[in-house]
Amino acid sequence: MADTINQGRRRFLKTSALGVAAVPFTGLMLQQQVARADLPRLSEDDDIARSLDYRHDATEVTHSRYQDGQSCGTCALWAGGDADWGACRIIPGKAVARGGWCNAYVAG
Helix, strand or coil, X not given: CHHHHHHHHXXXXXXXXXXXXXXXXXXXXXXXXXXXXXXXXXXXXXXXXXXXXXXXXXXXCCCCCCCCCCCHHHECCECCCCCCEEEECCEEEEEEECCCECCCCCEC
16 A cells, blocks of 8 residues: 555656646747737727836836836836837737836836
8 A cells, every 4th residue: 555655656746847847848938929929019098008007108108117218128028029019928918019118117
């Protein structure tokens, strides 16, 4: 009986280790797919855009947290690569402007 429990435990540990090791690769693949997706552009009138004080053009931002030089393209949440419009990790299903800005900006 103890041998059966040990074998089950070993199998569980091996499976768990493989699953944990696969997580970073799965996230990377998903990130690349999201970045390449042809997403509809986020409207500044969208509810999520308004809640984040999002603007397509960072140079027009008057928010107190904004600092010169910040934009979606320099944010750690940007997943759009070199495109003018791309994915943001906190705004699902919509593309944001590389030159845009929101109050969730994280220095990248």
